[in-house]
Amino acid sequence: MKKRVILLLFIILIMGAIFSLINTKGEKNILREDKPLIDALGQKNESKEAEGLSRKTIVIDPGHGGEDRGTKGKVLGTIEKDLNLKIAKNIKKELEERTDAKVILTRESDSSLLPGTNQKEELQARVKVAKDHEADLYISIHHDAFEDVNVKGITTHFGANKRKDKQLARIIQKAIFDQNIDTRNRGIQESDFHVLRENSSPAVLIELGFTSNESDEKRMNSEEFQEKSKKGIVDGIIHYFKISGN
Ligand SMILES: [Zn+2]
Known part of the structure; x- marks a missing residue:
């Protein structure tokens, strides 16, 4: 029983x-x-977090390339054009993973767009990429250098009299530093750069640090910073589209 x-x-x-x-x-x-x-239910949505970006085209421009090396690191010998390309590819990958935006790089290898031409023609060609694709955003990636080796930090530049660009710069600069970055926040700056001035798309140019400063050069080459910077920049891009409502 x-x-x-x-x-x-x-x-x-x-x-x-x-x-x-x-x-x-x-x-x-x-x-x-x-x-x-x-x-x-407040649970994580399995779909991409920013479906609103499905009709957006974003151009990422790794500065320099080919014969134009850009800045060179004092301690580790960092070559700016190589680091720019690496960071730009990181951002592209992150954008494609997290959004449905179409992402275009102005260059995908170590070459200029128009080898053998002058710098002005090269920069015109980069701006033309944004125009030809009717880009909604243009992000140029650079790494600074200065004669005073103590100068360090991150700056986001925008063109003169460009309200949207200034807003974009402010959002991206904040989003980068929201990642708890160990360097000076140099803020946003109005600059007369060709790729900003001549661009018909909202555009910013980010200088992610100084290759001439030892701690900045080490930081910029670290995997930790490269993770943080791609996340911060993509957070900023998504946030920009959310609040700009277009
Ligand atoms: Zn540069």
Whole structure:
């Protein structure tokens, strides 16, 4: 008699377990198919976080390339054009993972767009990439240098009399430093750079640090900073589109 009771309890227990398993699976299916319900429950949406960017085109411009080396690091010998390309590719990958935006690099290898031409023509060609693709955003990536080796920090530049660009610069600069970056925040700056002045798309140029400063050069080459910078810049881009409402 006792054995029978134990057996019965055991069967009830197993059936209960099977029933709850089926039930959970059912719930999961409903959640997966019904996005508003996921949001209502405050659970993480499995789809990309910024579907609103699906019709956006973003041009990322790794500064310099080919014969134009850019700045050179004093201690580690960092070559600016190489680091610019690495960071630009990081941003492209991050954008493609987190959004549906179309992302275009002005160059994908160590070469200029128009080898053998002068700097002005080269910069015109870079701006033309944004125009040809009717880009919604143009982000140029650079690394600074200065004769005073103590000068360090990150600056985001925007063009004169460009309200949207200034707003974009402010958002991106803040988003970078929200990542707890260990260098000086040099803020945003109005600058007369060709790729900003001549651009018909909202554009900023980010100088991610000084290759002439030892601690900045080490930071910029570290995996930790490269993770933080790509996350910060992409956070900024997503935030910009959210609040600019276009
Ligand atoms: Zn540069």
